[in-house]
Amino acid sequence: MSDAVLIGLGSMIGAGIFAALAPAARAAGSGLLLGLALAAVVAYCNATSSAQLAARYPASGGTYVYGRERLGDVWGYLAGWAFVVGKTASCAAMALTVGTYAWPGQAHAVAVAAVVALTALNYTGVRKSARLTRVIVAIVLAVLAAVVTACLTGGTTEAARLAIGADATARGVLQAAGLLFFAFAGYARIATLGEEVRDPARAIPVALAITLVVYASVAVAVLSVLGPDRLAHSTEPLTDAVRAADVPALAPVVRVGATVAALGSLLALILGVSRTTLAMARDHHLPHSLAAVHPRFGVPHRAELAVGAVVAIAAATADLRGAIGFSSFGVLAYYAVANAAALTLTPAEGRPPRAVPVLGLAGCALLALALPLASVLSGAAVLTAGAAVFGVRKVRGHG
Structure with missing residues (x-):
């Protein structure tokens, strides 16, 4: 089980905590801690449902296979389709x-430069190894520990005395949970190990619990020195927090x-999205030309280039909060x-x-519905467009 827990931690604890705290604070103030707990509960349910489905359908493709x-x-x-567009926004x-x-x-x-560089690396067959993870x-973890220590020992401000959640609304907490859900992205990796580890059902809550403790510690520490208002308007919340704690050398x-x-997250995400694009292209749900595999490098090079181009355009034009919300x-x-599919399993099927x-x-x-209105409208529009394309292809006999 320890290997599965480590894989889960490696998939979850990453850049999300550096990016999602400020948008969550803007939505819920100090209630972002309540939102964090809610996001973890939903993540646990999702991962548990996915783990049972993965044990039943070990083929690659995840919920693309389970739903079908x-x-x-x-x-x-x-x-x-939702995975491809959502994870493209994550990229x-x-x-x-x-x-x-x-x-x-x-x-x-x-x-944009980072996207171009990592797309080029993926094109040549470079992988994110377990050792690199x-x-x-x-x-x-070392950086987050340093941030927490600096904030909690470097002297607190008036913000530290703010009652947790006192300034939050129900909608604000829900929106914060939706945005903080982004920071848990990656837990599906442990769910797909259903037949490869001894007890994934136990590994999932352990990995999520450890991640929640780490994230909550960081959130409390940052709130203690910045307060919800300064955190909400920060572009580099953890950097600003160590400066506010009078430890600027840590910045x-x-x-x-x-x-x-x-x-590291971007490299893995581009890799994952391009492979799902390849699978959907092979099934003619995306342009079949994207299913090509490079004869020398053995990678879906057209899918990788297409994903890289879309991500580069989004990175050049989007703002961070909008990208997190859409993702x-x-x-x-x-x-x-995935949860709807899990509901159809019988007891004998696990x-x-x-x-x-x-x-x-x-x-x-x-x-999803509590996210910022722009994210809801754009996300719904993209899903509707995808459904329309599926319907047209079905009518033409290609679905």
Whole structure:
């Protein structure tokens, strides 16, 4: 189980915590801690449902396969479509996180450069190795520990005496949860190990609990020195926090840690999105030309170039909060289908306790609809467009 927990931690603890705190504070003030707990509950339900489905359907493709097998072709397609567009937005958010921390004055230019560089690496067959993952997680944990220590020992401000959640509204907490859901992205990796580890059902809550403790510690520490108002308007919240704690020497360390974490996340995300694009292209749900595999490097080079181009455009034009919101909407839609599919499992097929997929489905829907209006409208429009394309292809006999 320890290997599965480590994989889960490596997938979750990354750049999300560097990027999502400020948008969450803007939505809920100090209630972002309540939002963080709610996001973790929904993530647990999603991961548990996905783990049971993965054990039943070990083929690659995730909810794209589960939805198709349990609910019908259209739901599998919509899950795959939601994953591709949601994770593409995640790529843009990670690229913007690189730019924001590496060179704040040129965040968009650095973001585009990072996308181009990592797309080129992926094109030549470079992979994010397990060893690299461990190194990145170690760096991120060390930086986060330094931030928490600096903030809690460097002297607190009036913000530290603010009652947690006292200034929050229900909608604000829900919106914060939807935005903070972005920081838990990656837990599906542990869910897909259903047949490869001894007890994934136990590993999932352990990994999520550890991640929640780490994130909550960081959130409390940052709130204690910045307060919800300053945090809400910060572009580099963890850097600003160590400065406010009178430990400015840590600021460059935090920037390096955030940049390393975001680059690692971006590399893995581009890799994952391009592979899902390849699978959907092979099934003719995306242009079949994207299913080509490079004869020398053995990678889906056209899919990688297409994903890289879209991400570069998004990184050049989007803002970080918008990218996080759109990403969360798409990924929440993806997991809504996973929970619905899990509800159709029988006890003999390993169905989780019914409350888990029910709560997961309701939570995904609630958090998605509570996101900023622009994210909801744009996400709904993209999903509708995807459904329309599926319908047209079905009518023409290609679906």
